[in-house]
Amino acid sequence: GENVEQHPSTLSVQEGDSAVIKCTYSDSASNYFPWYKQELGKRPQLIIDIRSNVGEKKDQRIAVTLNKTAKHFSLHITETQPEDSAVYFCAARYLSAGNMLTFGGGTRLMVKP
Amino acid sequence: SAVISQKPSRDICQRGTSLTIQCQVDSQVTMMFWYRQQPGQSLTLIATANQGSEATYESGFVIDKFPISRPNLTFSTLTVSNMSPEDSSIYLCSVEVPGRNQPQHFGDGTRLSIL
Secondary structure: OOOEEEEOOEEEEEOOOOEEEEEEEOOOOOOEEEEEEEOOOOOOEEEEEEEOOOOEEEEOOEEEEEEOOOOEEEEEEOOOOHHHOEEEEEEEEOOOOOOOOEEOOOEEEEEEO | OOOEEEEOOEEEEOOOOOEEEEEEEOOOOOEEEEEEEOOOOOOEEEEEEOOOOOOEEOOOOOOOOOOEEEEEOOEEEEEEOOOOHHHOEEEEEEEEOOOOOOOEEEOOOEEEEEO
């Protein structure tokens, strides 16, 4: 089955700096890669996702890049703000009935004002 | 995206008792899932709730401990049976919504503490 590794487990940045979180996956058949943000005591919230036929996707200050050959994908947050502080989870799956999301271990991002 | 209502939001239970968690979606969805999130940990899939048939459980989870119902396309329940302190966790309902990427969204979760 799929295995997703996520690094780092914790990340502390100064407000205004960029943050990068990296994930690797094991199953080359996986073709869908979402990222979730979970604030303390809240639900995981889908913030961006990418299909394997796209190398990069941006949405305002967040972007995701995918390297299919190396089987890794990354979340980039620019101009970080204190409200970006949360736990971020990457996930991977093969988009087909019966195939589930496999989550990474999570990254706790702390943005210091 | 779908509106997912989960209840109770939290509960404190006695060892040996059972608790049923409800998940209601505001639209019909094909796929509904139940996850467990232990403190400070990632999301672990317990089972897929199948409408009209028995749930599909992941390795390490069994029906006797976590019975699941899915009577229709908008509702599911998860029961945590014969609870022990190790069952203290957040239990999350999730649904896959129609769309190009079939994105998955989560309810607010049920925070369960076992004394």
